[in-house]
Amino acid sequence: EAGVTQFPSHSVIEKGQTVTLRCDPISGHDNLYWYRRVMGKEIKFLLHFVKESKQDESGMPNNRFLAERTGGTYSTLKVQPAELEDSGVYFCASSQGKRHGDSRNIQYFGAGTRLSVL
Amino acid sequence: ELKVEQNPLFLSMQEGKNYTIYCNYSTTSDRLYWYRQDPGKSLESLFVLLSNGAVKQEGRLMASLDTKARLSTLHITAAVHDLSATYFCAVDMKTSGSRLTFGEGTQLTVNP
Numbered sequence: 001e002a003g004v005t006q007f008p009s010h011s012v013i014e015k016g017q018t019v020t021l022r023c024d025p026i027s028g029h030d031n032l033y034w035y036r037r038v039m040g041k042e043i044k045f046l047l048h049f050v051k052e053s054k055q056d057e058s059g060m061p062n063n064r065f066l067a068e069r070t071g072g073t074y075s076t077l078k079v080q081p082a083e084l085e086d087s088g089v090y091f092c093a094s095s096q097g098k099r100h101g102d103s104r105n106i107q108y109f110g111a112g113t114r115l116s117v118l
Numbered sequence: 119e120l121k122v123e124q125n126p127l128f129l130s131m132q133e134g135k136n137y138t139i140y141c142n143y144s145t146t147s148d149r150l151y152w153y154r155q156d157p158g159k160s161l162e163s164l165f166v167l168l169s170n171g172a173v174k175q176e177g178r179l180m181a182s183l184d185t186k187a188r189l190s191t192l193h194i195t196a197a198v199h200d201l202s203a204t205y206f207c208a209v210d211m212k213t214s215g216s217r218l219t220f221g222e223g224t225q226l227t228v229n230p
Contacts, residue, residue: 003160033217042122043206043220056215091161095216105216109153109161 002026004110006092012116018080021113025074025094031055032075033095033107034067038088046090049075082117089114120145122209124221132229134196139224141190141207150190151218152181153206161206164192197228 005024013019025032034046047057051072064083069075079086089112097105121144131137141150149168153161165174167183167190174181178201180193190207204225208218
């Protein structure tokens with residue numbers, strides 16, 4: 001079974017440019033999450049999709065970040081325009097469970113996209 | 119706001135030695151997770167701890183949970199080089215949906 005895949009693995013852009021990150025979750029997983037780790041700090045939640053709907057986007061830092069999940073399958077996270085503080089590793093995770101407390105709620109992570117804004 | 123603290127953040131140890139990584143969290147949580155990450159790889163789920171007193175073991179790693187103390191430990195027994203990685207603990211709460219709140223991670227290096 002294929003795991004969570006993220007593309008690209010590494011992106012280097014200049015301040016003010018636009019970058020789009022992609023995540024393909026495990027097939028059949030309704031839940032998709034985006035997280036970010038900045039400067040070796042803790043991994044922080046950005047948002048949560050259930051199928052194509054945004055369940056919780058309370059962690060999105062500002063309106064320069066736009067996440068979509070087309071047809072409830074893959075997801076994209078666009079940063080426009082990118083700023084220096086957006087540098088970090090962006091992780092995507094997916095899970096199968098439908099309710100909190102469901103044992104299938106274990107989140108499976110991708111390898112991340114390392115974004116460097118210069 | 120839920121906060122999760124791990125210590126130590128960096129750990130260098132000799133093969134064959136034992137050591138413990140600690141994970142404290144600030145408010146009642148529903149579940150506690152331990153993940154392992156090798157450089158450039160995905161986070162791999164190691165353990166899920168659901169209730170007070172839970173203990174799980176896999177190979178040289180053993181995780182435990184004390185919900186009264188809001189503390190989880192990850193104990194390493196007779197470390198080997200292959201255990202070198204970054205270890206994260208994370209918690210979730212029913213009131214915050216299923217999002218995870220992570221500690222900063224413990225970077226473990228096991229030296230021959």
